Amino acid sequence: MVDAKAATTINLATDPRSDKEEQPTRAIDSAFQGDPEDPQRPPTKFVGVIRDDKVAIRDPRTMPQWHDLSSLLPRDFGRLVDITLAAPDEGDTVHVTVLNERGKVAQSRCTVFPTPGTKGTPEWPDNCTDFMDLTRR
Numbered sequence: 702m703v704d705a706k707a708a709t710t711i712n713l714a715t716d717p718r719s720d721k722e723e724q725p726t727r728a729i730d731s732a733f734q735g736d737p738e739d740p741q742r743p744p745t746k747f748v749g750v751i752r753d754d755k756v757a758i759r760d761p762r763t764m765p766q767w768h769d770l771s772s773l774l775p776r777d778f779g780r781l782v783d784i785t786l787a788a789p790d791e792g793d794t795v796h797v798t799v800l801n802e803r804g805k806v807a808q809s810r811c812t813v814f815p816t817p818g819t820k821g822t823p824e825w826p827d828n829c830t831d832f833m834d835l836t837r838r
Contacts (some may be wrong), residue, residue: 730785740812758795
């Protein structure tokens with residue numbers, strides 16, 4: 702469980718609304734996951750950003766809403782420049798794919814249903830796999 706001070710630190714480091722005057726948000730994407738006909742999986746919009754060389758995902762159902770996935774990147778992955786999110790049809794995951802300045806691509810898969818931190822789904826970022834470098838595959 703993240704304490705309030707740590708949660709605030711994570712939130713300020715990754716929240717694109719932050720007033721920090723450091724590097725601007727470099728990239729943003731969003732994806733919907735869920736099923737409008739399934740009350741257990743209502744459609745939810747996930748937003749991903751690259752800011753200050755961190756990968757952050759917004760899950761509006763959790764507190765804090767912004768979650769830093771940077772610790773899941775391969776060691777020395779390099780400066781991040783782009784992000785894309787994908788939500789497979791009828792699934793319970795969101796795929797997060799990032800690009801670095803040298804053209805390397807890495808992907809993580811995050812379980813988002815049930816809501817992270819509930820009903821056996823680990824809290825963010827433990828609900829995500831480590832980013833796998835797809836460049837070498």
